[in-house]
Amino acid sequence: MKQKFLLATAAAALLTLSAQGAMAQNLAIVNGKAVPKARLDALSQQVARTGRPVTPEMEGQLREEVIAREVFMQEADKLGLAARDDVKVQMELARQSILIRELFADYQKKNPVTDADIKAEYDKFVAANGGKEYKARHILVEKEDEAKAIIASLKKGGKFDAIAKKQxxxxxxxxxxxxxxxxxxxxxxxxxxxxxxxxxKGQTTDTPVKTQFGFHVIRVDDIRDAQLPSFDEVKPQISQQMQQQKLATFQEDLRKKAKIE
Incomplete structure (x- = not known):
């Protein structure tokens, strides 16, 4: 008799542990249907990706959100909304968006932009933008004769800024x-x-300078060595730009390989 009692007690304990394990896997039971905790974990990860911290208060809000979604989904299923053609199209578009997002994330994870890549790009930027910087003024007119008249006026003591504002x-x-x-x-x-x-420095062009915009009279007010940002200052921007460029190339390559009729 004692042995039977012990066996019954052990069985009850196992059932209790089994139920506790199931509840640990589930967030709640809604109308008899289990809501897996994995949904809360996934939603928390989405929030974390945006840079927002998932505080205990936030986690409670997300838990309520997951449960509310289950309630609403059960009602939508009861009404058979998933069988509607227009809803099927929207669901397919949503599925595509998720998969495409993950495709691009997977590509970027497997093809990262290295520090060496970023430094090489920065060095090209420095080479193209280094040297001198000029603080200049100009007066733009349509005809060469106008520019020549302005140069003559400046040589006689005319004020550059006053003429620029007027002409x-x-x-x-x-x-x-x-x-x-x-x-x-x-x-x-x-x-x-x-x-x-x-x-x-301080010199003005003796003759009009012709460009696609018209004729210019140019004066240089000052000259200095180029003021370029340091590598650390622009590293995040360069990295982001290069990642976008690599992703755009990946997308274009996929389109070129695709047989589109």
């Missing part, structure tokens, strides 16, 4: 007396850049 056709710099602020010569069209780079 320059460049709406951006004209209102500021022709001021273009600090810039690398590579920022300008070649003809403008070449003429500006020949000027010393």
């Amino acid at each position: 320059s056709k460049d709406p951006g710099s004209g209102a500021k007396g022709g001021d273009l602020d600090w810039a690398n010569p590579a920022s300008y069209v070649p003809e403008f850049s070449e003429a500006m780079s020949k000027l010393a």
Whole structure:
């Protein structure tokens, strides 16, 4: 009799442990249907990816969200909404979005941008933008004769900024007396850049400079060594840009390989 009692007690204990194990795997039971805890874990991971911390309070809110979704899904199933053609199309589009997102994430994980790649890109940036920077002004007009008349006026003591405000056709710099602020010569069209780079501090072009925009009278107010950001300052931006470029190349390669009729 005692042995039977012990066996019954052991069986009850096993059933209790089994039930506790099942509950550990489930978040709740809604209308008799188990809601797996894995859903809460997945939702928490989604929130964490956005950079928001999953606090105990947030976890409680997410738990309620998962349970509410199950309640609503059960009602949608009861109404047979998943069988509707328009809903099927939306569900397929959602499925595609998830898979495509994971495809791109998988590619980026397997093809990371290395520190060496980023440093090489930064070195190219420095090579292209190093050297000197110029603080220049210009007056833009449509005709060469107008530019020649302005140069003559400046030689007689005319004020550059006053003439620029009155006659320059460049709406951006004209209102500021022709001021273009600090810039690398590579920022300008070649003809403008070449003429500006020949000027010393305080010097004005003796002849009009023709570009696709018209005729320019250029003055250099100051020259300095290029002020470039350090590698550490721009490393995150370069990394992101290179990742986007690699992903765009991957996407384009897939499209080129696809047989589209």
